[in-house]
Amino acid sequence: xxxxxxxxxxxxxxxxxxxxxxxxxxxxxxxxxxxxxxxxxxxxxxxxxxxxxxxxxxxxxxxxxxxxxxxxxxxxxxxxxxxxxxxxxxxxxxxxxxxxxxxxxxxxxxxxxxxxxxxxxxxxxxxxxxxxxxxxxxxxxxxxxxxxxxxxxxxxxxxxxxxxxxxxxxxxxxxxxxxxxxxxxxxxxxxxxxxxxxxxxxxxxxxxxxxxxxxxxxxxxxxxxxxxxxxxxxxxxxxxxxxxxxxxxxxxxxxxxxxxxxxxxxxxxxxxxxxxxxxxxxxxxxxxxxxxxxxxxxxxxxxxxxxxxxxxxxxxxxxxxxxxxxxxxxxxxxxxxxxxxxxxxxxxxxxxxxxxxxxxxxxxxxxxxxxxxxxxxxxxx
Numbered sequence: 041x042x043x044x045x046x047x048x049x050x051x052x053x054x055x056x057x058x059x060x061x062x063x064x065x066x067x068x069x070x071x072x073x074x075x076x077x078x079x080x081x082x083x084x085x086x087x088x089x090x091x092x093x094x095x096x097x098x099x100x101x102x103x104x105x106x107x108x109x110x111x112x113x114x115x116x117x118x119x120x121x122x123x124x125x126x127x128x129x130x131x132x133x134x135x136x137x138x139x140x141x142x143x144x145x146x147x148x149x150x151x152x153x154x155x156x157x158x159x160x161x162x163x164x165x166x167x168x169x170x171x172x173x174x175x176x177x178x179x180x181x182x183x184x185x186x187x188x189x190x191x192x193x194x195x196x197x198x199x200x201x202x203x204x205x206x207x208x209x210x211x212x213x214x215x216x217x218x219x220x221x222x223x224x225x226x227x228x229x230x231x232x233x234x235x236x237x238x239x240x241x242x243x244x245x246x247x248x249x250x251x252x253x254x255x256x257x258x259x260x261x262x263x264x265x266x267x268x269x270x271x272x273x274x275x276x277x278x279x280x281x282x283x284x285x286x287x288x289x290x291x292x293x294x295x296x297x298x299x300x301x302x303x304x305x306x307x308x309x310x311x312x313x314x315x316x317x318x319x320x321x322x323x324x325x326x327x328x329x330x331x332x333x334x335x336x337x338x339x340x341x342x343x344x345x346x347x348x349x350x351x352x353x354x355x356x357x358x359x360x361x362x363x364x365x366x367x368x369x370x371x372x373x374x375x376x377x378x379x380x381x382x383x384x385x386x387x388x389x390x391x392x393x394x395x396x397x398x399x400x401x402x403x404x405x406x407x408x409x410x411x412x413x414x415x416x417x418x419x420x421x
Contacts, residue, residue: 042302043127043130043131043134043270043272043273043302044270044271044272044302044303044304045257045269045270045271046130046133046134046256046257046270047129047130047133047134047254047255047256047257047260047269047270048254048255048256048257048260048267048268048269048270049126049252049253049254049267049268049270049375049379049418050079050080050081050082050253050254050255050260050263050264050265050267050268051076051077051078051079051080051081051082051251051252051253051263051264051265052076052079052250052251052252052253052375052376052379052380053072053073053075053076053079053250053251053376054072054215054248054249054250054358054373054376054377055068055071055072055146055248055249055250056215057247057248057249058150058215058217058246058247058248058365059150059151059246059247060148060151060247061151061152063148064148065095065146065147065148065249066095066100066101066104066146068146068148068247068248068249069092069095069101069104069105069144069145069146069249069251070104070105072144072146072249072250072251073087073105073142073144073251075251076142076250076251076252076253077142077251077253079253079264079265080253080255080263080264080265081263081264081265082140082253082255082263084105084106084107086139086140087105087107087109087140087141087142087253088107088108088109088110088111088138088139088140089109089110089111089112089113089129089132089133089137089138089139089140089141089142090102090105090107090109090111090112090113090141090142090144091112091113091114091115091122091125091128091129091141091142091143091144092114092143092144092145093114093115093116093121093122093125093145093369094116094121094145094147094368094369095144095145095146095147098112098114101144105142107142109138110137110138111132111137111138111141113125113128113129113132115128117277117404117405117412117414118369118403118404118405118411118412119316119318119368119369119370119371119402119403119404120316120371120401120402120403120404120412120413120414121369121371121402121404121414122143122145122252122369122371122372122374122375122402123371123374123375123400123401123402123414123415123416124273124275124371124412124414125143126143126252126254126270126273126375126400126416127270127273127274127275127414127416129141129143129254130254130270130273133254133255133256134256139255139256139259140253140254140255141253141254141255142251142252142253143251143252143253143254143372143375144249144250144251144252144372145249145250145251145367145369145371145372146248146249146250146367147247147248147249147367147368147369148247148367149245149246149247149367149368150245150246150247151247176234177318177406178233178234178237178242178319179234179406179408180406180407180408180409181234181237181318181319181321181322181406181407181408182233182234182235182236182237182321183287183408184287184288184290184321184325184407184408185199185236185237185319185321186235186236187287187288187408188287188288188321188324188325188336188338188339189236191288191336192335192336192337192338192339193339194324194336194338194339195339196227196228196236196238197224197228198324198338198339198340198342198343199227199236199237199241199320199321199324199339200224200227200228200238200240200241200320201224201342201343201345201347202317202320202323202324202342202347202362203222203227203240203241203320203362203363204222204223204224204226204227205345205347205348205355205356206317206356206359206360206362206363206364207219207220207221207222207359207362207363208221208348208349209348209349209356209357209358209359209360209363209364209389210358210359210360210362210363210364211359212349212387212388212389213358213359213364213389215364215365216358216359216363216364216365217244217246217363217364217365218244218359218363218364219359219363222240226240227240227241237319237320237321240362241319241320241321242318242319242362243317243318243319243360243361243362243366243370244361244362244363244364244365244366245366245367245368246365246366246367247367248365248366248367248373249367249372250372250373250376251372252372252375252376252379254270257269265383266383266420267420268378268379268382268383268418268419268420269418269419269420269421270416270417270418271302271303271304271305271397271417271418271419272298272299272300272301272302272303272304272305272416272417273298273299273302273414273415273416273417274294274295274296274297274298274299274302274413274414274415275295275298275412275413275414275415276291276292276293276294276295276298276412276413277291277410277411277412277413278290278291278410278411278412278413279409279410280409280410285408285409287407287408288325288335290325290326290329290403290407290411290413291403291411291412291413292325292326292329292330292401292403292413292415293329294413295401295413295414295415296329296330296331296399296401296413296415298415299399299415299416299417300331300417303417305397305417306331307330307331307332309397310330310332310397310398310399310417311353311391311393311394311395311396311397311398312353312354312355312357312378312381312391312393312395312397312398312399313327313330313332313353313354313355313356313398313399313400313401314355314356314357314373314374314375314377314378314398314399314400314401315327315330315355315356315360315374315400315401315402316361316370316371316374316401316402316403317356317360317361317362318361318366318370318403320362321407322403322407323342323355323356324338324339324342325338325407326401326403326413327341327342327355328341329401329413330399330401330415332353349386349389349390349391349392350391350392351392352393354381354391354392354393356377357377357381357386357389357390357391358373358376358377358380358389361373369404370402371400371402371404371414374400374401374402375400375416375418378398378399378400378418379418381395381398382395382396382397382398382418382419382420383420395420396419396420396421397417397418397419398417398418398419399415399416399417399418400415400416400418401413401414401415401416402414402415
Protein backbone atom coordinates (compact mmCIF):
# COMPACT_ATOMS: atom_id res chain seq x y z
CA UNK A 41 0.00 0.00 0.00
CA UNK A 42 1.38 3.39 -0.96
CA UNK A 43 1.22 6.23 1.56
CA UNK A 44 1.79 8.89 -1.11
CA UNK A 45 -0.56 11.82 -0.55
CA UNK A 46 -2.61 9.85 2.01
CA UNK A 47 -1.73 12.12 4.96
CA UNK A 48 -0.47 15.64 5.55
CA UNK A 49 1.18 17.73 8.23
CA UNK A 50 -1.30 20.42 9.20
CA UNK A 51 0.19 21.96 12.33
CA UNK A 52 3.69 22.56 13.72
CA UNK A 53 5.23 24.37 16.66
CA UNK A 54 8.74 24.63 18.01
CA UNK A 55 9.02 25.69 21.64
CA UNK A 56 11.27 28.77 21.83
CA UNK A 57 13.03 27.75 25.02
CA UNK A 58 16.69 26.80 25.02
CA UNK A 59 16.96 26.84 28.83
CA UNK A 60 13.88 25.95 30.86
CA UNK A 61 14.70 25.48 34.56
CA UNK A 62 11.11 26.36 35.51
CA UNK A 63 9.42 23.89 33.15
CA UNK A 64 9.05 20.12 33.07
CA UNK A 65 9.39 18.17 29.85
CA UNK A 66 5.67 17.39 29.96
CA UNK A 67 4.88 21.08 30.31
CA UNK A 68 6.97 21.93 27.25
CA UNK A 69 5.19 19.19 25.30
CA UNK A 70 1.77 20.44 26.42
CA UNK A 71 2.56 24.00 25.41
CA UNK A 72 3.95 22.83 22.07
CA UNK A 73 0.94 20.58 21.42
CA UNK A 74 -1.50 23.37 22.16
CA UNK A 75 0.21 25.73 19.71
CA UNK A 76 0.66 23.10 16.97
CA UNK A 77 -3.02 22.21 17.19
CA UNK A 78 -3.97 25.88 17.09
CA UNK A 79 -1.77 26.22 14.01
CA UNK A 80 -3.93 23.54 12.40
CA UNK A 81 -7.22 24.92 13.68
CA UNK A 82 -7.76 21.88 15.91
CA UNK A 83 -7.88 21.22 19.66
CA UNK A 84 -6.63 18.52 21.97
CA UNK A 85 -10.09 16.93 21.79
CA UNK A 86 -9.44 16.07 18.15
CA UNK A 87 -6.32 14.01 18.91
CA UNK A 88 -6.72 10.24 18.82
CA UNK A 89 -3.16 9.25 17.88
CA UNK A 90 -0.17 9.92 20.16
CA UNK A 91 3.45 9.54 19.02
CA UNK A 92 6.44 10.27 21.24
CA UNK A 93 9.92 9.09 22.12
CA UNK A 94 12.14 9.95 25.04
CA UNK A 95 9.32 11.67 26.91
CA UNK A 96 8.67 9.03 29.52
CA UNK A 97 5.80 6.58 29.88
CA UNK A 98 3.22 7.20 27.12
CA UNK A 99 0.32 6.52 29.47
CA UNK A 100 1.58 9.26 31.77
CA UNK A 101 1.89 11.66 28.85
CA UNK A 102 -1.65 10.85 27.67
CA UNK A 103 -2.89 11.51 31.19
CA UNK A 104 -1.03 14.83 31.36
CA UNK A 105 -2.40 15.96 28.00
CA UNK A 106 -5.87 14.56 28.77
CA UNK A 107 -6.11 12.57 25.58
CA UNK A 108 -7.46 9.06 25.10
CA UNK A 109 -5.73 7.86 21.96
CA UNK A 110 -6.91 4.87 19.98
CA UNK A 111 -3.38 4.50 18.60
CA UNK A 112 0.01 5.13 20.20
CA UNK A 113 3.59 4.75 18.99
CA UNK A 114 6.71 5.12 21.15
CA UNK A 115 9.23 3.88 18.59
CA UNK A 116 12.63 5.09 19.75
CA UNK A 117 15.79 4.77 17.70
CA UNK A 118 17.35 8.02 18.77
CA UNK A 119 17.29 11.37 17.03
CA UNK A 120 15.63 10.16 13.83
CA UNK A 121 12.63 8.70 15.69
CA UNK A 122 10.26 11.56 14.94
CA UNK A 123 10.96 11.50 11.22
CA UNK A 124 9.97 7.83 11.41
CA UNK A 125 6.90 8.79 13.43
CA UNK A 126 5.66 10.93 10.53
CA UNK A 127 5.61 7.84 8.32
CA UNK A 128 4.06 5.71 11.07
CA UNK A 129 1.36 8.34 11.63
CA UNK A 130 0.59 8.47 7.91
CA UNK A 131 0.25 4.67 7.87
CA UNK A 132 -2.03 4.67 10.92
CA UNK A 133 -4.21 7.43 9.46
CA UNK A 134 -4.42 5.68 6.10
CA UNK A 135 -5.40 2.42 7.82
CA UNK A 136 -8.11 4.14 9.85
CA UNK A 137 -6.39 3.50 13.18
CA UNK A 138 -6.49 7.18 14.09
CA UNK A 139 -7.61 10.41 12.45
CA UNK A 140 -5.50 13.14 14.07
CA UNK A 141 -1.95 12.25 15.11
CA UNK A 142 0.09 14.30 17.55
CA UNK A 143 3.87 13.79 17.33
CA UNK A 144 5.63 15.41 20.28
CA UNK A 145 8.96 15.66 22.06
CA UNK A 146 10.76 17.55 24.79
CA UNK A 147 13.95 17.21 26.81
CA UNK A 148 15.83 19.43 29.23
CA UNK A 149 19.46 18.20 29.29
CA UNK A 150 20.76 21.68 30.20
CA UNK A 151 18.44 22.75 33.01
CA UNK A 152 17.85 19.21 34.31
CA UNK A 153 20.82 17.06 33.20
CA UNK A 154 19.68 13.99 35.11
CA UNK A 155 16.47 14.02 33.08
CA UNK A 156 18.50 13.04 30.03
CA UNK A 157 17.09 13.64 26.59
CA UNK A 158 18.43 10.80 24.50
CA UNK A 159 15.80 8.24 25.36
CA UNK A 160 18.13 6.12 27.46
CA UNK A 161 17.42 2.43 28.00
CA UNK A 162 19.14 -0.60 29.55
CA UNK A 163 22.34 -1.64 27.84
CA UNK A 164 21.88 -4.05 24.94
CA UNK A 165 24.26 -7.00 24.59
CA UNK A 166 26.82 -5.22 22.41
CA UNK A 167 26.93 -2.15 24.66
CA UNK A 168 27.51 -4.28 27.74
CA UNK A 169 30.86 -5.26 26.25
CA UNK A 170 31.87 -1.86 24.88
CA UNK A 171 30.49 0.98 27.04
CA UNK A 172 32.60 0.18 30.12
CA UNK A 173 35.72 0.91 28.08
CA UNK A 174 34.86 4.48 27.27
CA UNK A 175 33.04 4.42 23.95
CA UNK A 176 31.60 7.90 23.39
CA UNK A 177 29.18 9.19 20.80
CA UNK A 178 31.65 11.51 19.13
CA UNK A 179 34.24 8.73 18.72
CA UNK A 180 32.12 6.99 16.10
CA UNK A 181 31.53 10.18 14.16
CA UNK A 182 35.20 11.11 14.34
CA UNK A 183 36.14 7.68 12.98
CA UNK A 184 33.83 8.13 10.01
CA UNK A 185 35.26 11.59 9.38
CA UNK A 186 38.80 10.21 9.48
CA UNK A 187 37.86 7.44 7.06
CA UNK A 188 36.12 9.85 4.69
CA UNK A 189 39.21 12.07 4.70
CA UNK A 190 41.49 9.07 4.13
CA UNK A 191 39.48 7.62 1.25
CA UNK A 192 38.33 10.78 -0.52
CA UNK A 193 40.58 13.64 0.55
CA UNK A 194 37.84 15.49 2.41
CA UNK A 195 39.24 18.38 4.45
CA UNK A 196 38.49 20.03 7.78
CA UNK A 197 37.92 23.26 5.87
CA UNK A 198 35.12 21.64 3.87
CA UNK A 199 33.44 20.34 7.03
CA UNK A 200 33.81 23.78 8.59
CA UNK A 201 31.82 25.35 5.76
CA UNK A 202 28.79 23.38 6.95
CA UNK A 203 29.09 24.83 10.46
CA UNK A 204 29.53 28.34 9.06
CA UNK A 205 26.36 28.04 6.96
CA UNK A 206 24.34 26.73 9.89
CA UNK A 207 25.46 29.69 11.99
CA UNK A 208 24.47 32.09 9.20
CA UNK A 209 20.96 30.63 9.26
CA UNK A 210 20.87 30.74 13.06
CA UNK A 211 21.76 34.44 12.95
CA UNK A 212 18.33 35.01 11.38
CA UNK A 213 16.50 32.81 13.89
CA UNK A 214 15.67 34.78 17.05
CA UNK A 215 15.31 31.55 19.06
CA UNK A 216 18.65 30.00 18.05
CA UNK A 217 21.06 29.33 20.91
CA UNK A 218 24.09 30.73 19.08
CA UNK A 219 23.63 33.58 16.59
CA UNK A 220 27.02 35.29 16.29
CA UNK A 221 28.59 34.67 12.86
CA UNK A 222 31.59 32.36 12.60
CA UNK A 223 34.19 31.73 9.91
CA UNK A 224 35.95 28.64 8.64
CA UNK A 225 39.01 29.84 10.55
CA UNK A 226 36.94 30.05 13.77
CA UNK A 227 35.89 26.43 13.35
CA UNK A 228 39.46 25.26 12.73
CA UNK A 229 40.77 27.24 15.71
CA UNK A 230 38.18 25.80 18.10
CA UNK A 231 39.57 23.01 20.23
CA UNK A 232 39.65 19.45 18.93
CA UNK A 233 37.11 17.26 20.71
CA UNK A 234 37.84 14.00 18.88
CA UNK A 235 40.17 14.29 15.91
CA UNK A 236 39.40 15.52 13.31
CA UNK A 237 36.24 17.10 14.76
CA UNK A 238 36.55 20.48 16.45
CA UNK A 239 34.20 22.01 18.99
CA UNK A 240 32.34 23.95 16.30
CA UNK A 241 31.92 20.74 14.27
CA UNK A 242 29.69 19.49 17.11
CA UNK A 243 26.05 20.23 17.88
CA UNK A 244 24.98 22.45 20.74
CA UNK A 245 23.24 21.14 23.85
CA UNK A 246 19.98 22.84 24.75
CA UNK A 247 16.58 22.35 26.30
CA UNK A 248 13.68 22.32 23.89
CA UNK A 249 10.67 20.62 22.40
CA UNK A 250 8.07 20.72 19.72
CA UNK A 251 4.98 19.16 18.21
CA UNK A 252 3.66 18.14 14.79
CA UNK A 253 0.03 17.42 13.88
CA UNK A 254 -0.98 15.13 11.01
CA UNK A 255 -4.30 14.07 9.54
CA UNK A 256 -5.70 12.64 6.33
CA UNK A 257 -5.13 14.52 3.08
CA UNK A 258 -8.88 14.85 2.66
CA UNK A 259 -9.44 16.42 6.07
CA UNK A 260 -6.32 18.56 5.73
CA UNK A 261 -7.79 20.50 2.84
CA UNK A 262 -10.42 22.03 5.17
CA UNK A 263 -8.05 23.12 7.94
CA UNK A 264 -6.38 26.45 8.70
CA UNK A 265 -3.00 26.16 6.96
CA UNK A 266 -1.81 24.84 3.63
CA UNK A 267 -1.32 21.06 3.97
CA UNK A 268 2.17 19.64 3.57
CA UNK A 269 1.78 16.17 2.09
CA UNK A 270 3.90 13.13 2.83
CA UNK A 271 5.00 11.63 -0.49
CA UNK A 272 7.40 8.89 0.57
CA UNK A 273 9.36 7.54 3.50
CA UNK A 274 12.02 5.05 4.46
CA UNK A 275 13.70 3.58 7.53
CA UNK A 276 16.89 1.54 7.93
CA UNK A 277 19.53 0.44 10.42
CA UNK A 278 23.24 -0.38 10.47
CA UNK A 279 25.18 -2.31 13.11
CA UNK A 280 28.16 -4.57 13.53
CA UNK A 281 26.47 -7.80 14.56
CA UNK A 282 27.83 -9.52 11.46
CA UNK A 283 31.36 -8.74 12.55
CA UNK A 284 32.02 -6.16 9.84
CA UNK A 285 31.17 -2.51 9.35
CA UNK A 286 31.90 -0.34 6.37
CA UNK A 287 32.23 3.11 7.93
CA UNK A 288 31.11 4.73 4.68
CA UNK A 289 27.91 2.70 4.38
CA UNK A 290 25.32 4.56 6.42
CA UNK A 291 21.66 3.66 6.96
CA UNK A 292 20.50 6.71 5.02
CA UNK A 293 21.61 4.92 1.85
CA UNK A 294 18.63 2.60 2.34
CA UNK A 295 16.11 4.98 3.93
CA UNK A 296 16.62 7.54 1.15
CA UNK A 297 16.31 4.89 -1.56
CA UNK A 298 13.02 3.70 -0.07
CA UNK A 299 11.68 7.25 0.19
CA UNK A 300 12.53 7.99 -3.43
CA UNK A 301 11.00 4.75 -4.67
CA UNK A 302 7.80 5.25 -2.68
CA UNK A 303 7.40 8.90 -3.71
CA UNK A 304 8.27 8.40 -7.36
CA UNK A 305 10.81 11.22 -7.07
CA UNK A 306 14.59 11.38 -7.27
CA UNK A 307 17.36 13.62 -5.91
CA UNK A 308 16.90 16.15 -8.72
CA UNK A 309 13.27 16.65 -7.67
CA UNK A 310 14.16 17.84 -4.15
CA UNK A 311 14.26 21.60 -3.56
CA UNK A 312 15.65 21.80 -0.02
CA UNK A 313 16.61 19.55 2.88
CA UNK A 314 16.47 19.34 6.64
CA UNK A 315 19.34 17.09 7.64
CA UNK A 316 20.25 15.85 11.10
CA UNK A 317 23.43 17.74 12.00
CA UNK A 318 24.76 16.21 15.18
CA UNK A 319 28.21 16.83 13.65
CA UNK A 320 29.37 18.35 10.38
CA UNK A 321 30.38 14.94 9.04
CA UNK A 322 26.81 13.72 9.63
CA UNK A 323 25.53 16.31 7.18
CA UNK A 324 28.12 15.59 4.49
CA UNK A 325 27.56 11.84 4.53
CA UNK A 326 23.77 12.13 4.49
CA UNK A 327 23.93 14.46 1.49
CA UNK A 328 25.93 11.79 -0.33
CA UNK A 329 23.45 9.11 0.75
CA UNK A 330 20.56 11.26 -0.50
CA UNK A 331 22.17 11.23 -3.92
CA UNK A 332 22.88 14.94 -4.04
CA UNK A 333 26.40 13.99 -5.06
CA UNK A 334 28.37 10.78 -5.42
CA UNK A 335 30.04 9.09 -2.45
CA UNK A 336 33.31 10.84 -1.77
CA UNK A 337 32.32 14.06 -3.52
CA UNK A 338 30.54 15.59 -0.53
CA UNK A 339 33.45 17.77 0.53
CA UNK A 340 33.56 19.63 -2.76
CA UNK A 341 29.75 19.64 -3.07
CA UNK A 342 29.12 21.47 0.23
CA UNK A 343 31.70 24.14 -0.57
CA UNK A 344 31.16 27.55 -2.10
CA UNK A 345 27.98 28.45 -0.21
CA UNK A 346 25.82 25.81 -1.92
CA UNK A 347 23.86 25.07 1.26
CA UNK A 348 22.88 28.65 2.13
CA UNK A 349 19.25 29.77 2.36
CA UNK A 350 19.80 32.00 -0.69
CA UNK A 351 21.60 29.40 -2.78
CA UNK A 352 20.66 26.46 -4.99
CA UNK A 353 20.10 23.82 -2.30
CA UNK A 354 19.29 25.30 1.12
CA UNK A 355 19.53 23.06 4.15
CA UNK A 356 18.82 23.46 7.86
CA UNK A 357 17.49 26.97 7.49
CA UNK A 358 16.72 27.21 11.22
CA UNK A 359 20.41 26.90 12.13
CA UNK A 360 20.21 23.19 12.83
CA UNK A 361 21.64 21.31 15.75
CA UNK A 362 24.99 22.95 15.13
CA UNK A 363 23.71 26.39 16.16
CA UNK A 364 19.97 26.52 16.97
CA UNK A 365 19.02 23.70 19.33
CA UNK A 366 19.68 20.07 20.17
CA UNK A 367 17.89 18.69 23.24
CA UNK A 368 19.24 15.19 22.57
CA UNK A 369 16.93 13.91 19.82
CA UNK A 370 16.42 16.51 17.14
CA UNK A 371 14.34 14.81 14.45
CA UNK A 372 11.09 16.63 15.22
CA UNK A 373 12.67 19.99 14.39
CA UNK A 374 13.56 18.73 10.93
CA UNK A 375 9.86 18.27 10.22
CA UNK A 376 8.88 21.59 11.77
CA UNK A 377 11.33 23.70 9.76
CA UNK A 378 10.65 21.80 6.53
CA UNK A 379 6.95 22.64 6.93
CA UNK A 380 7.72 26.30 7.67
CA UNK A 381 9.81 26.55 4.52
CA UNK A 382 7.27 24.78 2.32
CA UNK A 383 4.59 27.14 3.62
CA UNK A 384 6.80 30.19 3.01
CA UNK A 385 6.87 31.01 6.73
CA UNK A 386 10.66 31.14 7.15
CA UNK A 387 10.83 34.91 7.62
CA UNK A 388 14.33 36.38 7.02
CA UNK A 389 15.75 32.88 6.49
CA UNK A 390 13.11 31.79 3.97
CA UNK A 391 14.73 30.05 1.03
CA UNK A 392 15.01 32.40 -1.93
CA UNK A 393 14.19 29.76 -4.52
CA UNK A 394 10.66 28.52 -5.10
CA UNK A 395 10.08 25.43 -2.99
CA UNK A 396 7.80 22.56 -3.91
CA UNK A 397 9.48 19.63 -2.16
CA UNK A 398 11.69 19.03 0.87
CA UNK A 399 13.42 16.01 2.30
CA UNK A 400 13.89 15.51 6.04
CA UNK A 401 16.35 12.84 7.04
CA UNK A 402 17.70 11.90 10.43
CA UNK A 403 20.33 9.74 12.08
CA UNK A 404 19.86 8.21 15.51
CA UNK A 405 22.73 6.45 17.27
CA UNK A 406 26.37 6.57 16.23
CA UNK A 407 27.80 6.58 12.71
CA UNK A 408 30.58 4.02 12.43
CA UNK A 409 28.93 1.95 15.15
CA UNK A 410 25.16 1.39 15.32
CA UNK A 411 22.60 3.80 14.01
CA UNK A 412 19.13 4.14 12.48
CA UNK A 413 18.00 6.44 9.71
CA UNK A 414 14.59 7.75 8.76
CA UNK A 415 13.77 9.82 5.68
CA UNK A 416 10.55 11.49 4.53
CA UNK A 417 9.81 13.49 1.41
CA UNK A 418 7.28 16.29 1.81
CA UNK A 419 5.51 18.57 -0.67
CA UNK A 420 3.21 21.57 -0.64
CA UNK A 421 1.48 20.29 -3.80
